Amino acid sequence: MSGDIRFAEYTTLRVGGPIDRLLTATTQRDLVDLAGETWATDAPWLALGGGSNLLVGDEGFDGTVIRVATHGIEVLPGSGDEHSVRVRVQAGESWDDLVAWTVEHGYSGIEALSGIPGSVGAAPVQNIGAYGQELASTLVAIEFLDEGADAPRRMTADELELAYRTSVLKQGLRGIVVTVELELHDTAAEREVLGEALGRPIAYGQLAAALRVQQGDRVPIAKVRESVLELRASKGMVLDAADADSVSAGSFFTNPIVGEHVARTLPAAAPRWYVEPEAPDEVIPLGSLGSESPLDAFLAHQAELEASDSVSADRNASETGPLVKLSAAWLIEQSGIGRGFALPGSRAAISSKHTLALTNRGDASADEIVQLARFVQSRVQAEFGIVLRPEPVLVGVEL
Incomplete structure (x- = not known):
C-alpha cells in the first residue's frame, strides 16, 4: 500500500492506516459503475460514508475503498395520508444536513436525531436512534446494490430486520446502500393554524427536561433540534474542530x-x-x-x-x-x-x-x-x- 491516503483523513476518530485504492462516487450512476468495476476484480473492497462509525486498524486496508459521496433529496407523494410526505435521499448526503432540511421544510419525524454525524446511507445499517426517536419509525425502504449485482433493488424496512443498533446490513449482507426513503409528517396544516410546526410527542425524559416540558408534550420541531444539538454538544457528540472530545466515533x-x-x-x-x-x-x-x-x-x-x-x-x-x-x-x-x-x-x-x-x-x-x-x-x-x-x-x- 502506498500510504499516500489514510483512513485517518476520512474518519471522525482520525485513526486508520493506508488505503490501497480509493474511488469516489458522486452520482448514483458512478456508484453503480465503480462498484461493478471493483467487484469484477474479486479484490477486497469496503464502502465508506462519513467515517463516523468506523474504526480501521493501523495496517489500513489492502483493497478498494468506494467512497459514497452522492447527493440529492427528492420529495415523493406520501402513503395516502394527507399529512404524510416521503423523501428519497442519496446515501452520500450528510445525515445532519438532511435533518436540518426536514426541519426547515416543516417535516417532522427525525428532528430528535439531529447532530448525529455520518452519512444517510449509514443510518439504516445500525438503525440510528437518540432521544426517543429511531430510524425504524420513519424508514420505508432503501435501494440496495447487492455485491455482484448490476442494478440496485428495493428493500423494505421489514426486510432489513431493524433492531437496536443493528440490521441485516450490519449482520453481513454484502452490498452498498444507494438511497434511503423516509416517511415523515408534513406539518403544513398545523403551521397554518398554529403558526409553527409541532413535532411528535417528546418520548425521552432528558430531552423533555431540557425543553422544560412533560414527556408526551409536542414542541416545535425547530426547538427540538436546537435542544438536541445543545445536549449532544454538552457531551462532545457534535463534530466541532474546537472540541477535542468530538474526535471520536x-x-x-x-x-x-x-x-x-x-x-x-x-x-x-x-x-x-x-x-x-x-x-x-x-x-x-x-x-x-x-x-x-x-x-x-x-x-x-x-x-x-x-x-x-x-x-x-x-x-x-x-x-x-x-x-x-x-x-x-x-x-x-x-x-x-x-x-x-x-x-x-x-x-x-x-x-x-x-x-x-x-x-x-x-x-x-x-x-x-x-x-x-x-x-x-x-x-x-x-x-x-x-x-x-x-x-x-x-x-x-x-x-
Missing part, C-alpha cells in the same frame, strides 16, 4: 440488553428500561445465574452459545422473559473508569464529557483506541459480568 459501546433476572443483580441505582424482546448478543437466559456469580454465569452462557451453531431469537426471548436495557455509561463509571481516563502513556482517552465516547487526544493510533476499549470491556465484565459490545464497524481490529 460517538458512543463506542451499545447499551447492553439482559434478562430481567440479571438486571436485578445490579445495584438499585443502576438505570434500566424494559424493552421488547429482540434477543441481542448480551441476553442471559433467566435462571442461568443460579448460585453462580454474574460473571461465571455470563461466561458459561457465552460458552454454550459458541458451542451451538445458532440460537434463534424466538428461543432467547422466551427463555429470558422480559428484557431490560442497561446504561453502558453507568456500568463504565461504576467499574471505576471516569471521564478523561487514559491508560499510561496513551493518546487515547475517555471523553471528558461522556464515558461512552473514546477519543483521540492527538495522533493516537488505532491500537491505542483498541487497547482502551479492551480495558473498558475488561473492567465492566470483571465488575458486573456483562460484556459491552462495540457500536462502530471494526476493520482490521478486534476487541
Whole structure:
C-alpha cells in the first residue's frame, strides 16, 4: 500500500492506516459503475460514508475503498395520508444536513436525531436512534446494490430486520446502500393554524427536561433540534474542530440488553428500561445465574452459545422473559473508569464529557483506541459480568 491516503483523513476518530485504492462516487450512476468495476476484480473492497462509525486498524486496508459521496433529496407523494410526505435521499448526503432540511421544510419525524454525524446511507445499517426517536419509525425502504449485482433493488424496512443498533446490513449482507426513503409528517396544516410546526410527542425524559416540558408534550420541531444539538454538544457528540472530545466515533459501546433476572443483580441505582424482546448478543437466559456469580454465569452462557451453531431469537426471548436495557455509561463509571481516563502513556482517552465516547487526544493510533476499549470491556465484565459490545464497524481490529 502506498500510504499516500489514510483512513485517518476520512474518519471522525482520525485513526486508520493506508488505503490501497480509493474511488469516489458522486452520482448514483458512478456508484453503480465503480462498484461493478471493483467487484469484477474479486479484490477486497469496503464502502465508506462519513467515517463516523468506523474504526480501521493501523495496517489500513489492502483493497478498494468506494467512497459514497452522492447527493440529492427528492420529495415523493406520501402513503395516502394527507399529512404524510416521503423523501428519497442519496446515501452520500450528510445525515445532519438532511435533518436540518426536514426541519426547515416543516417535516417532522427525525428532528430528535439531529447532530448525529455520518452519512444517510449509514443510518439504516445500525438503525440510528437518540432521544426517543429511531430510524425504524420513519424508514420505508432503501435501494440496495447487492455485491455482484448490476442494478440496485428495493428493500423494505421489514426486510432489513431493524433492531437496536443493528440490521441485516450490519449482520453481513454484502452490498452498498444507494438511497434511503423516509416517511415523515408534513406539518403544513398545523403551521397554518398554529403558526409553527409541532413535532411528535417528546418520548425521552432528558430531552423533555431540557425543553422544560412533560414527556408526551409536542414542541416545535425547530426547538427540538436546537435542544438536541445543545445536549449532544454538552457531551462532545457534535463534530466541532474546537472540541477535542468530538474526535471520536460517538458512543463506542451499545447499551447492553439482559434478562430481567440479571438486571436485578445490579445495584438499585443502576438505570434500566424494559424493552421488547429482540434477543441481542448480551441476553442471559433467566435462571442461568443460579448460585453462580454474574460473571461465571455470563461466561458459561457465552460458552454454550459458541458451542451451538445458532440460537434463534424466538428461543432467547422466551427463555429470558422480559428484557431490560442497561446504561453502558453507568456500568463504565461504576467499574471505576471516569471521564478523561487514559491508560499510561496513551493518546487515547475517555471523553471528558461522556464515558461512552473514546477519543483521540492527538495522533493516537488505532491500537491505542483498541487497547482502551479492551480495558473498558475488561473492567465492566470483571465488575458486573456483562460484556459491552462495540457500536462502530471494526476493520482490521478486534476487541
